[in-house]
């Protein structure tokens with residue numbers, strides 16, 4: 001099954017998180033993973049995907065303009081129901097812990113729901129998630145000022161682990177859904 005990861009990133013933090021999501025998705029047998037900066041991503045490629053995961057830096061609690069501009073090109077796909085039932089998930093980075101990461105994640109999920117996608121978050125039975133994660137996707141804090149501080153580095157490293165976990169979870173969900181659809185189609 002095919003998984004597309006699209007990210008916006010200016011200084012590289014969100015790109016790092018996107019790559020961890022890709023790494024986790026690639027662990028699932030049969031997963032073909034495509035990853036692109038939003039500037040290079042083509043919305044028409046989404047039609048062929050089983051799962052779509054997008055993410056960006058949080059800008060004032062919401063989607064960065066780079067990714068939002070790209071999402072706003074999805075009108076034709078929306079009008080033709082091309083993304084209905086695709087599995088979706090989201091991720092973001094922010095500079096501060098209370099800098100709006102969950103607001104950004106929720107804002108990233110909203111357009112997926114408008115497309116009719118099926119959203120996958122992260123549950124509490126993932127211990128790291130219950131301790132410092134989010135149920136809405138992966139939101140990682142990457143403090144700019146104290147980038148050399150060990151605590152912030154370790155928080156960022158833990159966030160990358162959650163990114164991998166999300167990638168694996170989405171790829172598994174997409175595989176199970178595709179197999180279920182195929183089996184129902186042969187019975188009908």
Ligand SMILES: Cc1cc2nc3c(=O)[nH]c(=O)nc-3n(C[C@H](O)[C@H](O)[C@H](O)COP(=O)(O)O)c2cc1C
Pocket residue numbers: 008009010011012013014015056057058059060061093094095096097098099100142144
């Ligand atoms: C226009 C703008 C608005 C931002 N707003 C916030 C914010 O509201 N809260 C926050 O914690 N960080 C904010 N940031 C910081 C970025 O979200 C953060 O540094 C992010 O990790 C950068 O990701 P990148 O390295 O992938 O570009 C903002 C940055 C920019 C450029």
